[in-house]
Amino acid sequence: MNFSFLRFSSITKKIWMSLLGLFLMVFLILHLGINLCLLRKDPTWFNDAAYFMGTNYVIKVFEVILFGGFIFHILVGIILQLRNWRSRPVRYKINPRTDTPFFTKYMIYTGAVVFIFLVIHLMNFYFIKLGWKESPVPSLPNGHPDFYVVARWLFSQPFYTVLYIVFIIVLGVHLYHSFRAAFQSLGLNHKSYNSSIETFGIVYSIVIPLGYILIPIYYLI
Amino acid sequence: MDFTLKIWRQKNAKAKGKFVTYNLKDVSSNCSFLEMLDILNEQLVHQNEEPVVFDTDCREGICGLCSLYINGRPHGPDDAITTCQLHMRKFKDGDIIVVEPWRARPFPVIKDLMVDRTAFDAIIQEGGFISVNTGGAPDANAIIIPKEAAELSMDAAACIGCGACVAACKNASAMLFVSAKVSHFALLPQGKPEAKERVRKMVAKMDELGFGNCTNTFACEVECPKLISVSTIARMNREFLWAKIG
Numbered sequence: 001m002n003f004s005f006l007r008f009s010s011i012t013k014k015i016w017m018s019l020l021g022l023f024l025m026v027f028l029i030l031h032l033g034i035n036l037c038l039l040r041k042d043p044t045w046f047n048d049a050a051y052f053m054g055t056n057y058v059i060k061v062f063e064v065i066l067f068g069g070f071i072f073h074i075l076v077g078i079i080l081q082l083r084n085w086r087s088r089p090v091r092y093k094i095n096p097r098t099d100t101p102f103f104t105k106y107m108i109y110t111g112a113v114v115f116i117f118l119v120i121h122l123m124n125f126y127f128i129k130l131g132w133k134e135s136p137v138p139s140l141p142n143g144h145p146d147f148y149v150v151a152r153w154l155f156s157q158p159f160y161t162v163l164y165i166v167f168i169i170v171l172g173v174h175l176y177h178s179f180r181a182a183f184q185s186l187g188l189n190h191k192s193y194n195s196s197i198e199t200f201g202i203v204y205s206i207v208i209p210l211g212y213i214l215i216p217i218y219y220l221i
Numbered sequence: 222m223d224f225t226l227k228i229w230r231q232k233n234a235k236a237k238g239k240f241v242t243y244n245l246k247d248v249s250s251n252c253s254f255l256e257m258l259d260i261l262n263e264q265l266v267h268q269n270e271e272p273v274v275f276d277t278d279c280r281e282g283i284c285g286l287c288s289l290y291i292n293g294r295p296h297g298p299d300d301a302i303t304t305c306q307l308h309m310r311k312f313k314d315g316d317i318i319v320v321e322p323w324r325a326r327p328f329p330v331i332k333d334l335m336v337d338r339t340a341f342d343a344i345i346q347e348g349g350f351i352s353v354n355t356g357g358a359p360d361a362n363a364i365i366i367p368k369e370a371a372e373l374s375m376d377a378a379a380c381i382g383c384g385a386c387v388a389a390c391k392n393a394s395a396m397l398f399v400s401a402k403v404s405h406f407a408l409l410p411q412g413k414p415e416a417k418e419r420v421r422k423m424v425a426k427m428d429e430l431g432f433g434n435c436t437n438t439f440a441c442e443v444e445c446p447k448l449i450s451v452s453t454i455a456r457m458n459r460e461f462l463w464a465k466i467g
C-alpha cells in the first residue's frame with residue numbers, strides 16, 4: 001500500500017475526506033433503494049437486486065471504490081483527529097463556552113459507532129457472500145445466499161433490531177453536520193446557496209436514516 | 222464590584238504553573254478587563270509580590286496583542302471584541318472569573334498569561350506579503366479593482382492576528398487566520414501573481430508548526446473580534462485546490 005497520503009497537507013486530507021464522504025452519501029441512497037425492496041412480501045425484487053449487485057462487473061468496480069472510500073475516509077478521519085488532539089497538549093480548565101452546533105464536536109465518535117455497525121453488517125451479509133461464514137438460512141436455488149430471508153431473520157431478533165435502529169440514528173447524527181461541512185471543505189461556501197445546502201443536508205440526514213429504520217418497524221407491525 | 226479571580230500563574234516556559242486565587246474589591250463597572258488586571262497588579266506590587274504578566278499594547282482593539290481565555294471564551298463573555306475592550310459591567314458582582322492563557326501546541330506559555338505567538342509571524346513570512354519593488358507611489362486608480370473584491374479583501378485584512386481563532390477552536394486550528402491572510406491578497410489583482418505559491422507555502426507552514434485541522438465547528442468565527450467569516454476558510458480551500466490542480 002502506498003502511504004504517501006500520510007504526508008498530504010491538512011487541506012488535501014480534508015478535501016479527500018469530504019469527496020469520499022459525499023460519495024458514501026450517494027451510496028447510502030442506492031443501498032436504501034435496494035433495502036426498501038425488503039418491504040415487499042415477494043422476495044424476488046430484493047434477491048434479484050442483491051444478485052445483480054453481487055455479480056455485475058460494473059458494480060464490482062464500484063465495490064472496490066466503495067471499500068477504498070470507506071477505508072480511506074476512516075483512515076484520514078483518524079489521522080486528522082489524532083493530530084487535532086495533539087495540537088492542544090495542555091487543556092483548558094474551563095470547558096469552552098463558545099456557542100457552536102452541538103454534534104459537530106463528536107464526528108470521530110459518531111464515526112466510530114458507524115464503523116462498528118459497518119463491521120457487524122459486513123459479517124452478517126458480505127462474509128456469507130464471500131463464503132467466510134455459514135449462512136443461517138438455506139441458499140437460493142441459484143446457489144446465492146438468500147439475503148431476503150437473512151434480513152428477515154435478523155430483524156426477527158429484538159436485540160438486533162434495537163441495535164440496528166440505534167446505529168442508524170447515530171449515522172444520521174454523523175451525517176447531520178456532514179453535508180454542509182463537506183461543501184465547506186471543498187471551498188463551496190456562498191451566502192446565496194448556504195441555506196439550501198444546509199437544508200438539503202438536514203433533510204437527507206433525517207429522511208435516509210428514517211428510510212432504513214422503516215424496514216424493521218414495518219416488520220414489527 | 223467585587224470579584225474572585227483565578228489566574229494561571231507560571232514562572233516561565235518550563236515551570237509547571239497553577240491557578241492562584243485573588244480577591245479584588247471595589248472595581249468600577251466601567252473598568253476594562255485589562256485595567257482591572259492593572260489594579261490587581263498594583264496591589265500585588267504593594268504586597269511585594271510578582272505582578273501577573275499579560276500581553277497588552279494599543280488597548281483600543283486594533284493591535285491584537287491582548288489575549289486571555291476568560292471563563293471559557295477567548296476575549297471573555299462578549300462578541301466581536303478584544304480583551305482590552307471587555308468591560309467589567311459584562312460580569313456580575315461577586316463573579317468568579319477564571320483567566321487562562323491561549324492553549325495550543327504552537328503557542329507555548331512564556332510567563333503567566335503571556336504566550337508566544339511567533340508561529341503566526343512564521344506563517345506570514347511564508348507569503349503574507351506582495352513582492353514588489355516600490356518605486357514612486359502609483360496612481361490611485363491605475364489598477365481597477367471591483368468594489369466587491371475590494372470589500373471582501375478589506376474584510377479579510379481586518380484580521381489583527383490575535384489568535385482567538387486558534388484559542389477557540391477545539392482542534393487549535395489556525396485556518397481562520399491563515400485564510401484571512403491568504404484571502405486578503407488573493408482577492409486583489411496585486412496579489413494574484415503570487416497567489417498559488419502563497420497559499421501552498423502558508424498552509425505548509427501552518428501544518429509544520431503543529432496547528433490542528435478544521436472540522437467545521439466554526440467556533441473561530443464566533444470568537445473572532447473582527448467577525449471574519451468561515452467563508453474565508455472556504456476561499457482558502459478553493460485557492461489551495463487550484464494551486465494544486467490548476
Ligand code: HEM
Nearest residue numbers: 018021022024025077107108111112115178181182185436
Ligand atoms: C456511511 C458512512 C459514512 C458517511 C456517508 C460519511 C460521511 C461523511 C461526510 C460527508 C463528512 C464530512 C466531511 C468534512 O467534514 O468535510 C464526514 C466527516 C467525518 N467522518 Fe464520516 N462518513 C461515514 C462513516 C465514517 C466512519 C466509519 C468514520 C470512522 C471513524 C468517519 C469519520 C469521520 C470523521 C472523523 C469526520 C470529520 C472529519 C473532519 O471534519 O475533519 N465517518 N463523514
Ligand code: FES
Nearest residue numbers: 280284285287305
Ligand atoms: S491591546 Fe491592542 S487589541 Fe487589545
